[in-house]
Amino acid sequence: MKYFSLNHQAPFVDFSVATIQGQAPDKGLYFPETIPSLPKDFIDNIKQYHKTEIGVTVMQPYVGNAMPLSVLEKMVDETVNFPFPLVSITPSIAALELFHGPTLAFKDVGARFMSRSLAYFNRLNNKPVTVLVATSGDTGGAVANGFLGVDGVEVIILFPKNKVSKVQELQLTTLGSNITALEIEGNFDDCQAMVKEAFIDKDLKDTLTLTSANSINVARWLPQQLYYFFAYQQWQQQTLPVIAVPSGNFGNICAAILAHQSGLPVQHFIASCNANKAVTNYLHTGIYQAQHSVPTYSNAMDVGNPGNFIRILEIFDHSFQALKNKISSYSIDDATTIQTIQTVYQEYNYLLDPHGAVAFAALSQYLMQFPDHDGYIAATAHPVKFPEVVEKTTGLQIPIPEAIRGLFTKEKISINMPANFEALKEFLLNRK
Numbered sequence: 001m002k003y004f005s006l007n008h009q010a011p012f013v014d015f016s017v018a019t020i021q022g023q024a025p026d027k028g029l030y031f032p033e034t035i036p037s038l039p040k041d042f043i044d045n046i047k048q049y050h051k052t053e054i055g056v057t058v059m060q061p062y063v064g065n066a067m068p069l070s071v072l073e074k075m076v077d078e079t080v081n082f083p084f085p086l087v088s089i090t091p092s093i094a095a096l097e098l099f100h101g102p103t104l105a106f107k108d109v110g111a112r113f114m115s116r117s118l119a120y121f122n123r124l125n126n127k128p129v130t131v132l133v134a135t136s137g138d139t140g141g142a143v144a145n146g147f148l149g150v151d152g153v154e155v156i157i158l159f160p161k162n163k164v165s166k167v168q169e170l171q172l173t174t175l176g177s178n179i180t181a182l183e184i185e186g187n188f189d190d191c192q193a194m195v196k197e198a199f200i201d202k203d204l205k206d207t208l209t210l211t212s213a214n215s216i217n218v219a220r221w222l223p224q225q226l227y228y229f230f231a232y233q234q235w236q237q238q239t240l241p242v243i244a245v246p247s248g249n250f251g252n253i254c255a256a257i258l259a260h261q262s263g264l265p266v267q268h269f270i271a272s273c274n275a276n277k278a279v280t281n282y283l284h285t286g287i288y289q290a291q292h293s294v295p296t297y298s299n300a301m302d303v304g305n306p307g308n309f310i311r312i313l314e315i316f317d318h319s320f321q322a323l324k325n326k327i328s329s330y331s332i333d334d335a336t337t338i339q340t341i342q343t344v345y346q347e348y349n350y351l352l353d354p355h356g357a358v359a360f361a362a363l364s365q366y367l368m369q370f371p372d373h374d375g376y377i378a379a380t381a382h383p384v385k386f387p388e389v390v391e392k393t394t395g396l397q398i399p400i401p402e403a404i405r406g407l408f409t410k411e412k413i414s415i416n417m418p419a420n421f422e423a424l425k426e427f428l429l430n431r432k
């Protein structure tokens with residue numbers, strides 16, 4: 001399989017080069033030259049397959065010759081080794097719980113696959129890959145955890161001091177091993193600016209193999225297809241599922257749409273957005289306009305100009321009509337988000353996180369128009385990750401899930417750093 005840049009000014013590359021580069025040299029996103037078609041037999045008999053078999057079948061065409069089958073098998077196996085239950089909430093709405101991984105969010109899947117891919121592709125290099133990540137909280141945890149203990153990769157993670165939640169801070173600072181946390185005396189934008197500068201600094205480029213763990217990387221994007229197949233294994237209704245995905249940078253929903261193009265049966269997609277609604281507007285007007293992002297309770301979706309949306313356009317050959325036939329979008333405000341958490345908890349005894357609540361509200365609106373259909377939301381994060389919102393609206397003290405209970409007894413280790421690039425550079429050049 002070859003990948004081309006959606007800016008069309010860069011050479012075709014294979015999966016390994018696309019993974020190592022992240023973004024194409026012309027700043028475009030990589031896109032597969034062809035979208036594979038899965039055998040009908042495989043889809044019809046999907047219930048019989050193990051998660052790893054499904055993962056290998058779906059990923060193999062994308063990986064192509066970049067790694068042997070046995071390596072891919074091991075990688076997929078390690079990536080999806082936690083449950084992905086489809087849990088019914090109401091008679092017509094279920095939740096695909098994507099939060100049973102180590103950091104309680106769906107990003108664990110992409111991060112785990114990407115880390116192992118990078119390590120494999122760098123195996124013949126005697127220098128480790130240095131992954132630099134700036135995080136406002138959530139992504140960093142999944143990336144750091146996904147790379148934990150992976151040979152040949154070291155992760156330096158920059159987070160803004162006192163600006164991430166307690167759980168997030170512990171997730172970033174207690175890992176040790178090949179993960180180093182830098183606590184930056186500034187905000188997220190400062191962290192991001194420092195990382196950006198590092199990528200263009202000549203001295204650093206000459207000394208280190210620097211890479212980012214950006215969400216547009218094909219090795220993070222493509223494996224997100226897998227859990228939509230796992231959901232289909234568990235789907236019991238007569239009609240095909242309407243799938244509502246809480247969307248920010250649109251990588252997750254784009255993976256679902258790609259899976260559908262390959263043969264996964266889906267009725268319709270609901271791009272569920274908060275007040276950041278560039279795509280919702282586009283689907284209503286046909287005009288795409290990037291916005292400045294606005295803060296909301298579902299903050300992992302506060303994206304004004306979703307990076308992956310162009311990949312969705314590409315899947316539909318830039319046909320607005322084709323896109324509209326398959327995707328609807330709703331923008332859900334904070335008040336409705338809160339109210340949805342409350343009602344769903346009171347009426348169905350199911351606790352949504354703010355991102356899942358946005359999807360639930362959007363799917364409910366769609367199903368009011370199309371009452372014969374059923375669907376599920378992608379429950380992208382565990383409610384315990386957003387205690388401020390969820391505990392306030394439900395009055396409920398959320399029990400700490402097993403997966404993170406151990407965090408609270410671990411020692412926090414981080415390095416304080418002023419918010420300037422020179423400090424970061426000196427640190428990177430003079431370690432050990």
Ligand SMILES: *Cc1c(COP(=O)(O)O)cnc(C)c1O
Pocket residue numbers: 105107138139246247248249250251252253300301355380381
């Ligand atoms: C990252 C994230 C999203 C948005 O996913 P995209 O792939 O960027 O659209 C939604 N919910 C949660 C909890 C997230 O962490």
